[in-house]
Amino acid sequence: MMVNLFSVFDPSTSLYNLSLNWMSTIMGLMIIPSTYWFIPSRHFMLWNKIIINLHGEFKTLIGFKNINKGSTLIFISLFSIIMFNNFMGLFPYIFTSTSHLIMTLSLALPLWFSFMIFGWINNTHYMFAHLVPQGTPPILMPFMVCIETISNLIRPGTLAVRLAANMIAGHLLLTLLGNTGSVISSSLLMILIMTQIALLILESAVAIIQSYVFAVLSTLYSSEVN
Template structure:
């Protein structure tokens, strides 16, 4: 069990050098050089994805023109999380997004900034969110309590959702891979097929969880 969870240990090192968290920022080193190259099919594909995401986030803001530039923040957040999710799919690469330290440090500052901005700039709207329209008078105190609790736990749910999904898939791949040495030879091809299918599923989850994290963060910002 110690070896099974060693890949998630942030204190592990390579030749006494704590290099685990460096994988989180490797992609940032490649961005400046790519700006000087002739646009390739990959560049066009990435531009299409970012523009599509920009349109998706614009729908949440509606006609709030002053906040439309905030969509670029969430597109960048999506790209950053997706990059780290994919980095974790490579062997012997530390998965930073499987740790609550990483995911909570992304979710909490965003949520806190949305709350501070909402309470200072749109105070009446923040009070209106506490009691949904049409709520009976006797239930209003309970609705305020429930809405406050649901609001407070938002950064925690964002962080736990992302970390739990990353850990679950990686553990399943590790458990199946560890059984290879104990299986009969004729079962090895089936194990490889299952591993490839799970790796494909994990690639899809890496993209979906990045999108969910970014879209929920944008949704929370529109309610502030």
Template sequence: MANLFSSFDPSSGILSLNWLSSLIGLLIIPPMYWLIPSRMNMLWIKIIMTLNKEFKILIGNNMIKGNTLIFISLFSLILLNNFIGLFPYIFTSTSHLIMSLALALPLWLSFMIYGWTNNTTHMLAHLVPQGTPPILMPFMVCIETISNIIRPITLAVRLSANMIAGHLLMTLLGSTGPSMDMSLLWILLITQMLLLILELSVSIIQSYVFTVLSTLYSSEVN
């Protein structure tokens, strides 16, 4: 079990520089500034424009110009770290609560401070949904307050748990390879390939879900 979870240990490895895997994405940035854009660059610009349109709709009418950029940057950071973590011997930083909480908690805290400072009445109105009977109002306030407080935890745990689950499953299956019969080895290889494709899709979905939920939380405080 210790060997199984060693890939998620930040101090494991030869040089213990695992957290530097989060900075590998910086090597991709310089080619973005060439005069003639490449196909990769054009694809990335297309993704950014699509995300920008979607986040504009989610945030609503009270949008300040350029505030979708923070959510696009957040999506890019999580997506890049999720992809990099799929390569062998590279540490998956997003599988740690330290990383995911560091992204979720400051965002949620800034939304809450802004909302309660500038739109106190609106924030209080959010604690009681429309059409709630008067007798249930105290319970609804308690439930809504608790659900609001645990939002950053659920955001962080969702991202980390999804990244850990897939990686552990691939590690468990891969460790059975040496002891497996040669006739069954091709089944293991196909399963591992399918799992890798699944993990690729999970990497995209989880970064998108994290960003969209953060955007929705920000729209509630306006």
């Protein structure tokens, strides 16, 4: 029996008093068939097509003039690890690492910090100019500097909270509906099962969309410092 509603996000999994919760972060590699690594298979061709499409889109977002070789690989890897962890969280009794801020902040904060350091060291004048949008009246410039500074500072927080909140919301809804299965009548049980299946399909789409949004926003943030 759950102590509280949010205990679903922190199941107690241990072996010899060693917590294994965060092992779910790398469990996505286990669901990839071994044939993916050795010979071209359908899994390989599907994933290769996804990577090629993501590479083309991220290359456009970064800009052809500012792109360096392999720079899109960072964001493709980011998309992959978030998507795998989102999907692993849909399985029963598996720790959902992307619903915890410590995981999402660990992804967003180093990226944002490295972008800021790179921008202020290599493009200092551009970073100062970016604080005041073009066409701003002189009387509003101090306010725009404050607003742009705050918007830059909260970017890692918004990235982390958006991903964690979307993962928590869907899991909480599934948990709330699932807990009512033992107290409703058998006539409503089939409706509940169909609703849970529909929510699982929706959560599968959310798992892909949120990983894509996280990677795209990170790409846009990196393009602004070049």
